[in-house]
Amino acid sequence: MDEPHHPPSFLTRLRAGLAGERDTVYLEALRSAGRVAYDEMLSADELRERLPTLWNLPAATASQLLAAWNAFVLQTLGETILDADYAAQPGTVGYVPAVTFDQAASWLTAVGDWVSRARQARANPEYDLAMHTVLPAPLPAWAEVVACPPEHLAALQAAVAPLREHAEVALHTLVRPGVPPQYESAVNRLHQDSAAAAAAVEYAAGLRTGRHHPGLHELIEQKLKRAIELWYRVGQLASMPALLDGPRFDVWCMTDRATLARWKRDPRARQAVIDMWRHDPNPSATLAIQAQIEAGLRTGDLWYHVPSHGDTCYFEPPFSPLYDVRRPVRIAGLALRVSTQFAVRGGVNRGLVLGPFRPTRQVRYRLR
Known part of the structure; x- marks a missing residue:
């Protein structure tokens, strides 16, 4: 099997061309550069362990945790969806369907900005991420496609597993020392969102069959996307619990x-x-x-x-x-x-x- 960082063989290029797949050299460069997100997440995890509580954090500290989380999630999603496609299609390693290419690109191109924000928060004790972007941040736009290829669904399925694990750990860390009374209802809703995401993934897994059916594939795709969106949000709110008071964002975020x-x-x-x-x-x-x-x-x-x-x-x-x-x-x-x-x-x-x-x-x- 060709390695994605090596020039693909003639047969690989031929198979990919016949299947209409796209070369991932651009995505692999983004993947390589974005691995700094794991360093930021490690730094954030070490900081989190030193903190007696995540409630009432300084804005810069919470900004670091949230930005590191977003960078980590997007890098993990981008890498996982690529690797899952390579595993599902070993004959075209280094190439992916157009929808998978667009989806991985939307995630991996966003990683650098979140890494930068995490480092700014580490460097400036007065930094407040909420003054620079909408929080909790939405996922980058989903790639649009008329018919989702089966290997793309398999890739989405693989991508949700690491996201679920880390979101649930972040939520557990938040509530471990206790929840202030004024936040109890909001935290209950976070648990509800996490449960809804898990249910969506499990339902999607139950819908999978050995035969292709467009309606089923669309339903599976919807469930997986919803789960990813929910866990992405849960992780942000668990990193910056002040957001549980209500969305915080700069009303000028769309202004010239x-x-x-x-x-x-x-x-x-x-x-x-x-x-x-x-x-x-x-x-x-x-x-x-x-x-x-x-x-x-x-x-x-x-x-x-x-x-x-x-x-x-x-x-x-x-x-x-x-x-x-x-x-x-x-x-x-x-x-x-x-x-x-x-x-x-x-x-x-x-x-x-x-x-x-x-x-x-x-x-x-x-x-x-």
């Missing part, structure tokens, strides 16, 4: 960084952004769009658009940057072609606004 200071100084803009989130019927869906955009920025599929007239953001909340599509990509359910310009609208009118854009002196403080 180049003009951010201007909007923060404007009382009407501040209120408009707060109102946008308050009246959003599904904030998670809005944040999922932002997660897709951030994934596209990391991979180079997207970049920031700076028009010749100098305006860099859209004129209504959340005062989104303008983006350029550099490679075909799907955002918010829309297939975007190269050179498409877009911005993001939040709140009840959530979605993309397509360019081209022209300058305006108007600022819309209330969404239509």
